[in-house]
Amino acid sequence: MMMSTPKKCLFYVLLFISAFLVFFPVLYAFMISFMSGGEILQGKFFPESIHFDNYIKVFDRLPLMNYLINSFIVSFGVMLGQLVVCSLAAYAFVFIPFKGRDFIFFLFISTMMIPWEATMIPNFFTIQKLDWMNTYQGLTVPFFALAFGTFLLRQHFKTIPKELHEAAEVAGLGKFAFFWRVILPVSKTSLVTLGAYGFLTTWNMYLWPLLVTSTDQVRTVQIGLKQLQSQEVATEWGVVMAGVIVVIIPTLLLLFAGQKQLQKGLTQGALK
Amino acid sequence: MKADAASTPPKQLGLWRKSLNARTALLYLFPSILLFAVFIFYPMFRTIYLSFFLTDQQGAAALFVGFENYAYLFESREFRNSIKATVLFVLYTVPTGVIIALFLALIANEKLKGIGFFRTVYSSTMGISVAASSVVWLFLFHPSIGMFNRLLNVMNLPGVQWLLDPDWALVSISISTIWMNIGFSFLILLGGLQNIDEYLYESARIDGAGYWYQLRRITIPMLSPTLFFIITISLINAFQTFGQVDILTKGGPSQATNLIVYSIYREAFVNYQFGTASAQAVFLFICILIVTILQFKLGEKKVHYQ
Numbered sequence: 001m002m003m004s005t006p007k008k009c010l011f012y013v014l015l016f017i018s019a020f021l022v023f024f025p026v027l028y029a030f031m032i033s034f035m036s037g038g039e040i041l042q043g044k045f046f047p048e049s050i051h052f053d054n055y056i057k058v059f060d061r062l063p064l065m066n067y068l069i070n071s072f073i074v075s076f077g078v079m080l081g082q083l084v085v086c087s088l089a090a091y092a093f094v095f096i097p098f099k100g101r102d103f104i105f106f107l108f109i110s111t112m113m114i115p116w117e118a119t120m121i122p123n124f125f126t127i128q129k130l131d132w133m134n135t136y137q138g139l140t141v142p143f144f145a146l147a148f149g150t151f152l153l154r155q156h157f158k159t160i161p162k163e164l165h166e167a168a169e170v171a172g173l174g175k176f177a178f179f180w181r182v183i184l185p186v187s188k189t190s191l192v193t194l195g196a197y198g199f200l201t202t203w204n205m206y207l208w209p210l211l212v213t214s215t216d217q218v219r220t221v222q223i224g225l226k227q228l229q230s231q232e233v234a235t236e237w238g239v240v241m242a243g244v245i246v247v248i249i250p251t252l253l254l255l256f257a258g259q260k261q262l263q264k265g266l267t268q269g270a271l272k
Numbered sequence: 273m274k275a276d277a278a279s280t281p282p283k284q285l286g287l288w289r290k291s292l293n294a295r296t297a298l299l300y301l302f303p304s305i306l307l308f309a310v311f312i313f314y315p316m317f318r319t320i321y322l323s324f325f326l327t328d329q330q331g332a333a334a335l336f337v338g339f340e341n342y343a344y345l346f347e348s349r350e351f352r353n354s355i356k357a358t359v360l361f362v363l364y365t366v367p368t369g370v371i372i373a374l375f376l377a378l379i380a381n382e383k384l385k386g387i388g389f390f391r392t393v394y395s396s397t398m399g400i401s402v403a404a405s406s407v408v409w410l411f412l413f414h415p416s417i418g419m420f421n422r423l424l425n426v427m428n429l430p431g432v433q434w435l436l437d438p439d440w441a442l443v444s445i446s447i448s449t450i451w452m453n454i455g456f457s458f459l460i461l462l463g464g465l466q467n468i469d470e471y472l473y474e475s476a477r478i479d480g481a482g483y484w485y486q487l488r489r490i491t492i493p494m495l496s497p498t499l500f501f502i503i504t505i506s507l508i509n510a511f512q513t514f515g516q517v518d519i520l521t522k523g524g525p526s527q528a529t530n531l532i533v534y535s536i537y538r539e540a541f542v543n544y545q546f547g548t549a550s551a552q553a554v555f556l557f558i559c560i561l562i563v564t565i566l567q568f569k570l571g572e573k574k575v576h577y578q
Contacts (some may be wrong), residue, residue, distance in 0.1 A: 003382070008384065011379060011382055011384060012384070014379050015379055015380070015384075015387075015390045018375075018376055018394070019389075019390050019393045019394070022376070022394055022396070022397065022451075022454060023393050023396065025405070025409065025412060025451065026396065026400065026408070028408070028412070028419065029408045029411070032411070041417060043417065043422050084303070085303045085304055085307065086304070088300045088301070088303060088304070089300060089301050089303070089304040091300055092296075092297040092298075092300035092301050096293055096297040096300070097293060098294040098296075098297040098298075099291075099294055100294065101297070104301060104305070107305070107308065108304070108308075111308050111312050111313075113560065113564045114312055114316050114557065115508070115511070115512055115557060115560045116512075117512055117514070117533045117536065117553065117556060118316065118319055118553040118554070118556050118557040118560075119311070119312060119315035119316050119319060119553075120315075120536075120540075121318075121319060121536075121540050121546055121549060121553065122314065122315035122318035122319055122322070122331075123311055123315050124331075124540075124541075125330075126310065126311070126314075126315065141311075142307070142311040144303070144307050145303065145304040145306075145307035145308050145311070150304065175296060200398075200399065203401065204401035204403075206401070206402055206403050206514065206515040206518075207514050207515065207533075207537070210518075211541065222401055222402075222403040222515075223403075225401075225403045225404060225519075226403060226518070226519060228407075229407050229410065229519060237411055237417075240407060241407075241411070243407075244404045244407050247401065247403075247404050248399065248400050248401065248404050251399040251400070251401070252396060252399040252400070254399065255392075255395065255398060255399035255455075256392055256396075259391065259392055259395055259459070263459045263460075263462060263463045264463065266459060266460060266463065267460060267463030267464060267467070267498070
């Protein structure tokens with residue numbers, strides 16, 4: 001399809017203006033992370049020089065390295081947990097015909113109607129009773145089971161030809177071996193999509209880590225940002241923005257790398 | 273696990289053998305079912321249960337009060353205010369957010385050179401956490417050195433106390449929330465646009481239909497299921513807003529931004545009133561349930577392809 005040149009120009013103008021507006025807050029935060037207090041007060045957009053004083057300071061002020069490692073462990077943990085739990089469930093839904101499947105499927109759907117915030121009070125006490133406060137388990141295990149993730153994988157598993165299943169049975173491959181050695185390898189793309197989604201949402205989680213961490217030991221970066229901003233030193237906006245940039249880089253990179261995948265996966269999981 | 277026996281169970285075998293499939297399936301489903309039971313179903317029932325009680329500091333039910341927690345809530349000015357703020361917040365964020373995301377998805381769906389760059393930029397806010405975005409917006413809204421007041425200053429307009437003025441605080445939170453949600457809505461809508469059959473446009477062009485005609489007659493109708501989905505998700509997200517309130521305003525000024533989840537959080541973990549907090553949580557659950565049921569009911573009628 002051909003577009004006339006003036007029309008093309010119009011679209012590019014719109015695209016550039018929108019891109020600038022959408023990205024402006026991040027760009028501005030990035031600029032400020034290189035500025036000294038004086039420069040910020042003057043209201044400049046470009047820093048005088050690129051120096052990393054603010055970045056050094058933010059790692060000094062907070063155990064930010066610690067928080068980053070915690071966030072990595074927690075996000076990775078939830079990602080792995082979701083992949084295992086959801087793929088097992090999706091496998092059962094697609095490849096094992098059994099009585100009561102509809103009922104269990106309905107149970108899974110109904111979990112999507114319960115907002116997580118409506119259950120957080122008893123969950124908080126459960127974690128307390130399990131003695132999981134300030135532990136990685138407390139931050140990860142409650143999120144392992146995910147109806148959305150199960151549906152996403154189920155959708156993909158359904159496209160795997162039934163003949164493959166029959167052939168595996170004829171070859172004497174057990175159910176678990178079939179799942180492990182055949183199904184998982186051919187579903188790599190869906191698993192990657194779900195993994196990226198799980199990592200992203202866990203990295204960005206705010207309310208739950210706020211509730212179940214009270215010491216710096218397992219605290220995640222998001223709570224670190226709240227601390228940084230509410231500390232007295234928060235008037236030093238350059239340091240705060242350096243913290244913001246450090247926190248968003250891992251997820252931004254992940255999103256840039258997996259944007260196409262994620263878009264396809266989310267649309268499929270959402271609409272079918 | 274002997275799978276071959278399971279696929280064709282002869283009639284005369286015992287119940288134990290016949291239920292082999294069900295038992296195997298349950299083994300695979302067990303982790304999900306256990307986790308759902310412990311972290312979703314049990315706490316949901318527990319929340320409903322607690323909403324009928326006065327509780328002690330450890331969150332244990334102490335005194336049965338029937339519907340008094342609910343009666344108390346609906347008489348309380350604070351809670352009515354919180355509902356009002358939440359409804360306004362939904363009205364401010366959902367329509368605007370969806371329209372902006374739709375606009376971005378439409379211009380990013382054109383086949384132009386370098387379009388991948390723009391798609392990446394538009395979806396970028398999805399990779400930025402609520403906490404990080406809130407801190408950035410806190411700075412943008414800063415009364416003296418923030419960008420918004422500087423801009424107003426340049427145009428010789430008086431500055432606005434964005435987060436400190438009760439008339440502006442909710443609007444400010446809404447603006448930042450719209451920005452935060454753009455990435456996700458954009459990505460979903462773009463996916464929806466790309467699913468529309470190119471053939472439809474080709475035949476429309478042959479008939480000489482212009483851009484706006486195609487938009488009205490092909491794009492929007494074909495996109496309606498996706499639009500519907502994203503409106504529902506945005507509604508639910510708006511009901512669940514917490515992080516930006518906690519960082520930007522702490523529910524203030526004079527409770528203008530005390531959205532429902534923040535109100536639950538305060539009631540439970542600051543005031544230790546787990547009974548009334550649970551009643552609020554049940555109310556939130558019912559609101560979201562209504563939205564979801566509406567989606568199912570209306571969605572069935574609206575989805576006209578696939």
